[in-house]
Amino acid sequence: MSAQELATTAAAMVATGKGVLAIDESMGTIQKRFDTIGLENTEPNRRAYRDLLIANNGDQQYISGMILFDETIRQSSLAGVPFAQLLTAKGIMPGIKVDGGAKDLAGRPGEQVTEGLDGLRERLAGYKALGAKFAKWRAVITIGHGIPTSGCVDANAHALARYAALCQAAGIVPMVEPEVLMDADNTIDRCGEVTAHTLRTLFQALVAQNVVLEHTILKINMVVSGKLCPVQAGMAEIAEKTVSCLKRTVPAAIPGIVFLSGGQSGLDATRNLNAMNVGTVLPWPLSFSYGRALQADALAAWGGKPAQVARGQQVLLHRERCNSLAARGHYSAAVENELPA
Ligand code: 5MM
Numbered sequence: 001m002s003a004q005e006l007a008t009t010a011a012a013m014v015a016t017g018k019g020v021l022a023i024d025e026s027m028g029t030i031q032k033r034f035d036t037i038g039l040e041n042t043e044p045n046r047r048a049y050r051d052l053l054i055a056n057n058g059d060q061q062y063i064s065g066m067i068l069f070d071e072t073i074r075q076s077s078l079a080g081v082p083f084a085q086l087l088t089a090k091g092i093m094p095g096i097k098v099d100g101g102a103k104d105l106a107g108r109p110g111e112q113v114t115e116g117l118d119g120l121r122e123r124l125a126g127y128k129a130l131g132a133k134f135a136k137w138r139a140v141i142t143i144g145h146g147i148p149t150s151g152c153v154d155a156n157a158h159a160l161a162r163y164a165a166l167c168q169a170a171g172i173v174p175m176v177e178p179e180v181l182m183d184a185d186n187t188i189d190r191c192g193e194v195t196a197h198t199l200r201t202l203f204q205a206l207v208a209q210n211v212v213l214e215h216t217i218l219k220i221n222m223v224v225s226g227k228l229c230p231v232q233a234g235m236a237e238i239a240e241k242t243v244s245c246l247k248r249t250v251p252a253a254i255p256g257i258v259f260l261s262g263g264q265s266g267l268d269a270t271r272n273l274n275a276m277n278v279g280t281v282l283p284w285p286l287s288f289s290y291g292r293a294l295q296a297d298a299l300a301a302w303g304g305k306p307a308q309v310a311r312g313q314q315v316l317l318h319r320e321r322c323n324s325l326a327a328r329g330h331y332s333a334a335v336e337n338e339l340p341a
Helices: 003-013 027-035 043-054 083-090 120-129 150-169 188-208 235-249 266-277 292-302 306-326
Strands: 019-022 063-068 093-097 102-104 112-114 134-141 173-180 217-220 257-259 286-288
Touching (some): 003 063, 003 093, 003 173, 019 292, 019 306, 043 063, 120 150, 134 217, 150 173, 235 266, 266 286, 266 306, 286 306, 292 306
Parallel strands (some): 063 093, 257 286
């Protein structure tokens, strides 16, 4: 892929009113999701669920790309069409999770580093042949007593930069995702400090590895209160502190920023995204790349029952539409209520 094609792909990922659906749950994570509906984690059940998510008519109005898991990019839909081919035919770009997961960081108790660089050049070539246009690598930064350390943030930024450089060399747009977890009892301001430090370190590392910022998409957490913090910031504060943090740390050369939901409800993730996009002029589009916030209601509506597939797809399409509107600052409670009972 030429530099122009990488630029075109990156721009298309964050085209006006479009975002990315993350459906790249690894085996352990999809197990947790299926546990919520009492469904066995088997290959046919994973395929049926991914079919519900991917073969949903009309979603191309709201969704620019989907991040797939290794198993999914090799599977076919229930109608027998390879998932990557089905997405491409609909005008949705197939993406692929290429990290090997977050592992305990030696010498740094309570912290993790994402592994998976060994053999990545060859794996990227394979995924490109399967139709992948972009990739994703997620690093996990934990807030706690005395953490994160610079050792952890540096190690993850270095791995993200090495990954991003390999992606661009392979003609694949890298989505770089450092996720500051929202599970602890920290304040929103502590989340803001850690997110800013993580982003500054990440962009230094990307530049050091000659990563072309114009061909890179940032996926990041919103600046929020930790779930266990007794004082929970509201939507206006989240929007203001997230946008301020990004303005201070993310170069204008980045084509777009998408958010992960990180454990926020579907409704909160939509409202917070909308609040950031109302009346703001920013150097980059702010959109979504949610996993749980897009999928949770659809998964519950489906419940693993073939008779409920259409309802699950209707619920998913509704959340996708709401977030598409939020990415333009056009979401409202009236739109939220348009989902038929
Ligand atoms: C869909 O979940 C992704 C895969 O997670 P694991 O590798 O842990 O199985 C995950 O990376 C996801 O893309 C991001 O965390 C965003 O998802 P949420 O649910 O936070 O919006």
